[in-house]
Amino acid sequence: MLFKKLALLLLLTAAAGPLAAGDTIAVLSEASGVYWEAFSAFRTGYGEKTPYFDISVKKPVIPPGTRTVVAFGSAAAKHPYPPGLNLVYALAPGYIASAGARSGAAVKISMLNPPGQLLAGLKELQPGLKRLLILWRAPGFSIILQDYVAAGAAIGMEVSLARVKREEEIPGLLRAAIGKADAFWLPPDPLLFSPSTLDIFKGFSLGNAMPMYVSTKGLAQKGACASIGVSFPQIGLAASDAVMKLHAGATLPPIVYPESSQLTLNASAAKRCHLDFPAAAVAKAEEIFP
CATH class of the missing domain: 3.40.50.2300 (Response regulator)
Structure with missing residues (x-):
């Protein structure tokens, strides 16, 4: 029985970074390339231990206590997350998340300047x-x-x-x-x-x-x-700034344009x-x- 439980736990976390207790998780369309570059910058701004899922490998499992999902890439942004969570998403050009059915915030980090x-x-x-x-x-x-x-x-x-x-x-x-x-x-x-x-x-x-x-x-x-x-690192840092502002009680516009x-x-x-x-x-x- 213990072996089965351990196997299940490994299966659930195989596509994720270490799921340390926290209020924010990241979901990447793929844990490589520009998505990883932006996410690495996000970790620099928000926290090096921020856990992540690679959605190309496995659907994300939302840990209890999660307040915000940060999605990098269109596939990650379009995943049906619980509507009560905040969604901050980036590297999803041409996609705008519908806020109609959400009680949590939906904030797009633009790839464009203002x-x-x-x-x-x-x-x-x-x-x-x-x-x-x-x-x-x-x-x-x-x-x-x-x-x-x-x-x-x-x-x-x-x-x-x-x-x-x-x-x-x-x-x-x-x-x-x-x-x-x-x-x-x-x-x-x-x-x-x-x-x-x-x-x-x-x-x-x-x-x-x-x-x-x-x-x-x-x-x-x-x-x-x-x-x-x-740049992709600038997008990641803008995403970390948006998450911190949301958790501080700020209301953000549907689209945030990085100033850099x-x-x-x-x-x-x-x-x-x-x-x-x-x-x-x-x-x-x-x-x-x-």
Whole structure:
């Protein structure tokens, strides 16, 4: 009997970190890569002994006394947790958790900078930027991107949105922007990117000298003129800050935008787009690809 109980306990915790007593657990879509990078930073901010589950291996078991689940990745964020728990989730682009059936808080840590901060950063890179096109595909962005339209209006920038329903539409949407946009920006939309669509975006940008901006360092390296975004450790630290605020009794908005930003430049792409980055912007870059 004792052996069976021990075997059951090992089975329940096989996909988890040590389940020490505490009020917070983490659930990762996978205990590796960017999810682990963000979670490691979360532990630095919140507690090195925070237990975790790898949902790709096993469904999480919520220990008694848990107040908050911190989810890293879309699969982890979409898991049906008890509605009374707080849910802080990150690295789930294009997904917004429904708060309707929850009594606990649902707080998304965005992979983006605040709208005003992002647009100001783009304008610093391209001072003549007055018209910006944003393409998107995942349903969750229909809500998020309205804030960017409003932020653009506040600084005299016309921000237009174009939803991509099918990959075949992308070339036509881009061609329609010629003469109507000074640049285009692509959010971290998982439905928007594939090797073929990236080739389309890059080819249009370089072929028409229309700067392409993105939100991740990797995409800047692959041919965008620049990326302004949030690093994975910054996302993890923002998640730890959100949990501490919730436990202190604070009420947080449905989406929290990390204030820290990471700027990456691509010199060759910028040259093809006739873009000369100001010295002040270059000085802020964490990395410049040749």
